[in-house]
Amino acid sequence: MNLRDLEYLVALSEHRHFGRAAAACYVSQPTLSTQIKKLESDLGAPLIERGARGVLFTMAGEQVLARAKTVLAGTEEIRAIARYATDPxxxxxxxxxxxxxxxxxxxxxxxxxxxxxxxxxxxxxxxxxxxxxxxxxxxxxxxxxxxxxxxxxxxxxxxxxxxxxxxxxxxxxxxxxxxxxxxxxxxxxxxxxxxxxxxxxxxxxxxxxxxxxxxxxxxxxxxxxxxxxxxxxxxxxxxxxxxxxxxxxxxxxxxxxxxxxxxxxxxxxxxxxxxxxxxxxxxxxxxxxxxxxxxxxxxxxxx
CATH class of the missing domain: 3.40.190.290 (D-Maltodextrin-Binding Protein; domain 2)
Structure with missing residues (x-):
């Protein structure tokens, strides 16, 4: 699991569509889909329900998503600290x-x-x-x-x-x-x-x-x-x-x-x-x- 995988998950929650989420992340749809499956495999739990009506998050997926947003916000804070140290x-x-x-x-x-x-x-x-x-x-x-x-x-x-x-x-x-x-x-x-x-x-x-x-x-x-x-x-x-x-x-x-x-x-x-x-x-x-x-x-x- 890495930060980029979490970014893919958050993008998928925002767009509820693999193609649009992939475009927002500047990657191909197969790349994003593969990384989401890899994340599920790493965690040992399904995060996404894939169906004709679009993307749905499982209960575990919603909980992981909430924490992913927190992690990414913290990561941005770290980057901001570095930028601020250089020039506030x-x-x-x-x-x-x-x-x-x-x-x-x-x-x-x-x-x-x-x-x-x-x-x-x-x-x-x-x-x-x-x-x-x-x-x-x-x-x-x-x-x-x-x-x-x-x-x-x-x-x-x-x-x-x-x-x-x-x-x-x-x-x-x-x-x-x-x-x-x-x-x-x-x-x-x-x-x-x-x-x-x-x-x-x-x-x-x-x-x-x-x-x-x-x-x-x-x-x-x-x-x-x-x-x-x-x-x-x-x-x-x-x-x-x-x-x-x-x-x-x-x-x-x-x-x-x-x-x-x-x-x-x-x-x-x-x-x-x-x-x-x-x-x-x-x-x-x-x-x-x-x-x-x-x-x-x-x-x-x-x-």
């Missing part, structure tokens, strides 16, 4: 960001990361918070940008505080307000929210519970863009993070944006990474870039 700023960094922040933060910060860390190979991953946390534990990403609180098992640095703004349809009674509103203006309102699994949903629900607002029945959006379209269509009102309405994000016709008076509802954003991760030396510099690259709205934290 010239390796690969896999950075995860959650969906209600990634499209609005990254256009600000990626050019600055490239300018200040020109030899760093940055790989970006967009997933919900729970998935990013799992990926960080598993070694699939090296660092994550999350809304606080960050798990105690991770190292973290505060980045910035992002206020929420109120988005209402043009013509809504609240749109006639001449200035900022208090969160009390939400009392009795039904708020459009994201679906389960988005941290922004939980943050908005907390605001609603504090002021006596509720969730709009029968609607849960999968993205901020859907929320925006629904507000513009007059379906309801919602809370949006500052970066999602700041330039270069275009303004939507049919929506009025109303700031909240202090104390405004907000979310704090932090950078997290594994305590034993090999990129720890880069995190302070990366955090500084993430804090200062946004020019609109969010207040830097932890400077």
């Amino acid at each position: 700023r010239a390796g690969t960094l896999r950075l995860g960001v959650f969906p209600t922040l990634a499209p609005y933060l990254l256009p600000h910060v990626v050019p600055e990361i490239r300018r200040r860390l020109p030899d760093l190979r940055l790989l970006l991953v967009e997933e919900r918070t729970a998935e990013l946390t799992d990926m960080l534990h598993a070694g699939s990403v090296d660092a994550v940008v999350l809304a606080t609180p960050v798990e105690d098992s991770f190292e973290s640095l505060p980045l910035f505080r992002e206020d929420f703004v109120l988005a209402v349809p043009s013509g809504h009674p609240l749109a006639a307000t001449s200035g900022p509103v208090t969160t009390g203006a939400l009392r009795g309102q039904d708020i459009l929210l994201l679906a389960e699994g988005h941290c922004l949903r939980e943050q908005a629900l907390e605001v609603c519970s504090q002021v006596g607002a509720g969730e709009r029945d029968g609607f849960r959006a999968t993205s901020l863009e859907t929320l925006r379209h629904m507000v513009a269509a007059g379906v309801g009102i919602t809370l949006l993070p500052q970066l999602s309405v700041a330039p270069p994000v275009p303004q939507y016709d049919g929506i009025d944006l109303i700031p909240f008076a202090d104390p405004a509802p907000y979310r704090d954003i932090a950078l997290g990474w594994r305590r034993a991760g090999v990129h720890g030396g880069l995190m302070t510099e990366l955090a500084d870039i993430l804090r200062t690259a946004t020019q609109h709205g969010p207040r830097p934290l932890g400077e």
Whole structure:
């Protein structure tokens, strides 16, 4: 058994087809098939069920697969240690960001990361918070940008505080307000929210519970863009993070944006990474870039 055999097994799990897995590994299909059979022979147990409906993993195969992924992640960590020892700023960094922040933060910060860390190979991953946390534990990403609180098992640095703004349809009674509103203006309102699994949903629900607002029945959006379209269509009102309405994000016709008076509802954003991760030396510099690259709205934290 060798690492390459484990890579073949993982590729087979991802593609569920010998031909596609072989192509992904840049080997012929007979080579991959032979090595999988050799792995089964070495272990003395069948790992794969080969049938007309494609590839299925046996119970033993699923258990071996899980451990193979762990071994390969550890191997990549070893390689990263070696690269980092040579030049900490010239390796690969896999950075995860959650969906209600990634499209609005990254256009600000990626050019600055490239300018200040020109030899760093940055790989970006967009997933919900729970998935990013799992990926960080598993070694699939090296660092994550999350809304606080960050798990105690991770190292973290505060980045910035992002206020929420109120988005209402043009013509809504609240749109006639001449200035900022208090969160009390939400009392009795039904708020459009994201679906389960988005941290922004939980943050908005907390605001609603504090002021006596509720969730709009029968609607849960999968993205901020859907929320925006629904507000513009007059379906309801919602809370949006500052970066999602700041330039270069275009303004939507049919929506009025109303700031909240202090104390405004907000979310704090932090950078997290594994305590034993090999990129720890880069995190302070990366955090500084993430804090200062946004020019609109969010207040830097932890400077």
